[in-house]
Amino acid sequence: MENTDKKRGITVGIFIFLGIAIFLLGVFTLGGQKKTFVKTFELNVVFDDIQGLKTGNNVWFSGVKIGTIKKIQFYGTSQVQVSLSIDESAHQYIHKDAKASISSDGLIGNKIVVIDGGSVKFPFVEDGDQLQVNKTLSTDDIMKTLQVNNRNLVDITTDFKILAKNLVEGKGTVGALMTDEQIATNFKTIVANLNNTTASANKMAVELNKFSNKLNNEEGFVNRIMADTIMFRKLETSVAEFQSMAKSAAVATENLNKASAQLNNNDNALGLLLNDKKTAEQLKNVMGNLEASSQKLDENMKALQSNFLFRGYFKKKAKEEKSE
Incomplete structure (x- = not known):
């Protein structure tokens, strides 16, 4: 009986010892996770919206957990002050211009505070x-933006659907171009003409290049004119002579114009004869009288030659002319 009681007492003692050991281990483990036995200091951050932060959530710095959220309370009229319990070991890395922001532990994990x-x-x-706030897009803002983008994507898809339908039905310029064979044929003709024009332009460019090469040839006429000073002087002299001839021709033309202008005036004899009908008639009468007088003079001369008084003189004159 005594042996049985001893065994029972030993068993109970062992279970009590194990229970106490497990309890202490749990206390130290939880204390280590909650930084209960680690020296800490406190920092404060004032947010406009804490986006679901809770007391006990983690604080991260460069991907390392350095503390937890100690307290959350309202600040001012509508803001929220979050008190952070930070490990003393991280004190030497956080400066006064550091900024804090709210993020998530994974895509849909718990909210955390991230310190820069x-x-x-x-x-x-x-x-x-008190740290400054680094304002970044929250998950809610990102979701709102995605919703707006989804609506825009739906609108764009609807527009493309309408556009594709119009193209299939041949509506609009592009639709007609895709469905109307005549327009397509005309378009092909235009493209072919453009290709021909491009080929002609290329050919012209080649010909111009050849022509320019000929001009740059040292034995060419243009190059000789530009390079040979003697030929250039001769050409310059020829041009000067041509200019002088052109000036002389201009003077002669001007004189002819003046003479023709005088012929049209009645203040000179030739102009009077050309332009005055009365003078012309008188001149005709004078010429007619002169012709008549010459005929009468011929008749008188014949009469004198027949006259016996002058017949000997005229015969003598005829012999002298014949002998000469």
Whole structure:
């Protein structure tokens, strides 16, 4: 009986010892996770919207958990102040210009606070300092943006559906181009003409290149004119002579114009004869009288030659002319 009681007592003692050991292990484990036995300091952040943060959520710095959320309380009129319990080991990495933002532990995990270390130009934070807020898009904002993008995508898809339907039915310029064979044929003809025009332009460019090469030839006429000073001077002299001849021709033309202008005036004899009908009639009468007088003079001369008084003189004159 005594042996049985001893065994029972030993068994109960062992179970009590194991229970106490498990309890202590659990306390130390939970304390280690909650940083209960680690020296900490406090930082504060004021958010407009904490997006579901809760007391006990984690605080991360460069991907490392450095603390937890100690307290959440309202601040001012509509803001929320979040108190952070930070491990003392991270004190030497957080500067006064550091910023805090709210993020998620994974896509749909718990909300966490992420701290940016700041610049080395600023001193380290002190216990009770308030960090600035790094405003970033929250998950709700991202979801709202995705919803707006989805609506826009639906609208665009609807528009493309209508556009494709119009193209199939041959509506609009593009639809007619795709369904009307005559328009397609005309378009092919236009493209062919453009190709021919392009080929002609290329051919012309080649010919111009050849022509320019001929001009640049040292034995060419143009190059000789541009390079040979003697030929250039001769050409310059020829041009000067041609200019002089052109000036002389211009002077002669001007004189002819003046003479023709005088012929049209009645203040000179030739112009009077050409333009005055009365003078012309008188001149005709004078010429007629002269002709009549010459005929009468011939008749008188014949009469004198027949006259016996002058017959000997005229015969003598005829012999002298004959002998000469």
